[in-house]
Amino acid sequence: MQQPLVLVPTELERGFIAPVLTAACGAAIRIELVGFGPVVAAARTAGLLAESRPERALLVGIAGRYADHLEIGRAYVFERVACHGVGAGSGAAFVPAETLGWRQWPAAADGATAAIGDEVPCASRLVPAMARAGLLLSACSAAAGADDVRSRLRLHPEAVAEDMEGFAVAAACRLAGVPLDVVRGISNTAGDRDTARWQVEAACRAAADLAAVLLGGRP
Numbered sequence: 001m002q003q004p005l006v007l008v009p010t011e012l013e014r015g016f017i018a019p020v021l022t023a024a025c026g027a028a029i030r031i032e033l034v035g036f037g038p039v040v041a042a043a044r045t046a047g048l049l050a051e052s053r054p055e056r057a058l059l060v061g062i063a064g065r066y067a068d069h070l071e072i073g074r075a076y077v078f079e080r081v082a083c084h085g086v087g088a089g090s091g092a093a094f095v096p097a098e099t100l101g102w103r104q105w106p107a108a109a110d111g112a113t114a115a116i117g118d119e120v121p122c123a124s125r126l127v128p129a130m131a132r133a134g135l136l137l138s139a140c141s142a143a144a145g146a147d148d149v150r151s152r153l154r155l156h157p158e159a160v161a162e163d164m165e166g167f168a169v170a171a172a173c174r175l176a177g178v179p180l181d182v183v184r185g186i187s188n189t190a191g192d193r194d195t196a197r198w199q200v201e202a203a204c205r206a207a208a209d210l211a212a213v214l215l216g217g218r219p
Contacts, residue, residue: 003027004215005054005178007034007045009165013061016204017211021060024212034059034165038083038140042168049176056124056179059169060211062203064142064190066149067160073199075185075206076133077214079123081166082156084139086118096155105175113175120170122180126214135159136182138167143191162190183211 006021006029008014018031030052035044049057070076086104087096097104098117105116123132137159143149153159166182173180185203192198 002030002052002054004029005048005052005057006031006211006215007041007048007057007059007169008032009034009041009059009061010036012200013204016201017060017208020205020208021212021215024208025215029215030054034169037164038138038168041165042172045169045172046176049172049178054178056181057169057173058181058183058211058214059166060183060207061163061165061185062187062200062207063136063161063163063166063184064188064192065161065186066137066153066190070133070160070186072186072188073202073206075131075183075203075210076161077123077127077131077210078133078136078161078166078182078184080119080121080134081136081138081170081182082119082159083167084137084152084156084162085141092151094151094155104171113177116171116174120167120174122166122170122173122182124179124181124214127181128213131210133160136166136184137162138164140164142193144193145191149191161186181211181214183207183214185210 107115185207187203
């Protein structure tokens with residue numbers, strides 16, 4: 001088993017996150033780009049896990065909040081990540097896959113691999129209580145406005161934030177048997193597409209600081 005693997009979705013995020021983690025943890029970690037969106041993120045994660053066989057993985061980047069108690073510019077570790085968009089229908093008529101009776105991956109007969117439905121647990125026991133958040137919702141597209149947010153919360157009322165890669169990375173890690181923490185800095189309120197109001201740099205730096213704590217790079 002090799003050193004922890006840190007996965008960052010985009011070059012923009014990596015530009016803020018990598019220097020902080022490198023300064024805190026040095027060569028003790030490996031930082032890799034995982035890609036934007038669920039499809040590339042799943043494929044890239046699977047390849048990196050097969051190649052490096054890390055002892056653990058962290059997904060580090062930004063997210064949009066649903067819940068006001070999550071502060072913009074601060075970071076959190078999510079205990080669970082759910083998938084939105086795999087199922088049948090669209091808009092108000094959308095029905096998630098598991099509700100239809102379809103799991104995204106079956107449990108192995110020998111019990112070596114757990115089934116994957118529309119939700120995967122992902123937080124370790126090492127997370128400071130004040131930094132814990134509940135359910136992160138991963139979608140193929142970011143919410144474009146309040147209507148999208150309401151539609152998603154109707155199906156996932158416990159979700160407190162959204163991203164685009166979390167579930168894909170969590171599924172790949174579960175299939176590979178690699179523990180995963182999802183660390184997301186809150187850059188904006190979900191549905192707000194005015195990026196002038198976003199705090200991307202602050203969110204990335206907060207996520208990097210929290211990831212460093214989980215990796216043992218800082219007290």
